[in-house]
Amino acid sequence: MNIDWTAKLRHLLQVMAFALAIATIQYAFMPERPWGPPLVYSLLIAGITWAGIDIGRHLFPSSAETGWPPGWAGLVLVIASIVLGYLLGTTIADSLCDYYGWYTPGAGHNNNSQLRNSILITALAGIAGSFYFYSISKSAYLQRKMTEARQHASEARLKLLETQLEPHMLFNTLANLRALIATDPPRAQVMLDHMIDYLRATLGASLSATHTLQAEFDRLRDYLELMLICMGPRLSYTLELPAELAQHPVPTLLLQPLVEISI
Incomplete structure (x- = not known):
C-alpha cells in the first residue's frame, strides 16, 4: 500500500x-x-x-x-x-x-x-x-x-510529419540514384551508402520519441550528403554542435523539416 x-x-x-x-x-x-x-x-x-x-x-x-x-x-x-x-x-x-x-x-x-x-x-x-x-x-x-x-497528440503529430516528409525525400533520392547509376556509378555508390546510413538511423529513431542532439545531427549529415550529391556545387553546409549540448534529448526529426525548407 x-x-x-x-x-x-x-x-x-x-x-x-x-x-x-x-x-x-x-x-x-x-x-x-x-x-x-x-x-x-x-x-x-x-x-x-x-x-x-x-x-x-x-x-x-x-x-x-x-x-x-x-x-x-x-x-x-x-x-x-x-x-x-x-x-x-x-x-x-x-x-x-x-x-x-x-x-x-x-x-x-x-x-x-x-x-x-x-x-x-x-x-x-x-x-x-x-x-x-x-x-x-x-x-x-x-x-x-x-x-x-496532449503528450500523445504531440507525439502523433510528430510521427505524422515524419511519415509525410520521409517518403517524399525517399522517392526523390531513389529517382536521383537511378539516374546516377547510368551516368556516374561511383557517385551512385556514395549516394547509396549515405542512404543506407540515413535509413538505418531513421528506423532506429522511430523506436523512440526522443534521441540525443548528436544523433539528430548525424542524421542530418547523412541527409545533407544525399542532397549534396543531388544538387552538386549549388549546396554547401556546415554543422556546428557545441559539445555541452551533444547529449541533450530532443524529439526525433526536430531539425530536418527546417533543413528541407532551407534547401
Whole structure:
C-alpha cells in the first residue's frame, strides 16, 4: 500500500482549518457560551472522521479515476467514518471538557438541543468535506489525463510529419540514384551508402520519441550528403554542435523539416 503522506498531511491541515471555521461560526451564533468546547469537539470529530475516510479508503480497491472506493463501498466508508468520528470524537471531547472543567453552569454537553445540533453539523460537515476531497481527487485525475492526451497528440503529430516528409525525400533520392547509376556509378555508390546510413538511423529513431542532439545531427549529415550529391556545387553546409549540448534529448526529426525548407 503506497500512501503519499505529504498529501495526507496537507489534507489533515485543511480539515483542521475547516473544523476551526465551524467552531468559530458556532461561537458567533452563541457568544454567551465558551469557545473552547466547540473547538475541541470540532477538531476531534473532524480529525477522526478524516482519518477514517482518507486513510481508510486505501484498505479497499479504489477507482483509478478518483482514488476512492467505487460504488457502495465508498458510500459506506464515508457514512461509517462520520458515525465513528462523531461517537469517538464526542466521547473523547466529553472526557476532556469534564476533566478540565471547560463547561459553564447550565451549558451541559448532554443537552438535547445541543445534541441535535452537533449531529446535524457533523453530518453536513462530513458530507461537504468528503465531496470536496472527492472532487479534488477526480480533478487531479482529469488533469493527468489531459496532460497525457496532449503528450500523445504531440507525439502523433510528430510521427505524422515524419511519415509525410520521409517518403517524399525517399522517392526523390531513389529517382536521383537511378539516374546516377547510368551516368556516374561511383557517385551512385556514395549516394547509396549515405542512404543506407540515413535509413538505418531513421528506423532506429522511430523506436523512440526522443534521441540525443548528436544523433539528430548525424542524421542530418547523412541527409545533407544525399542532397549534396543531388544538387552538386549549388549546396554547401556546415554543422556546428557545441559539445555541452551533444547529449541533450530532443524529439526525433526536430531539425530536418527546417533543413528541407532551407534547401
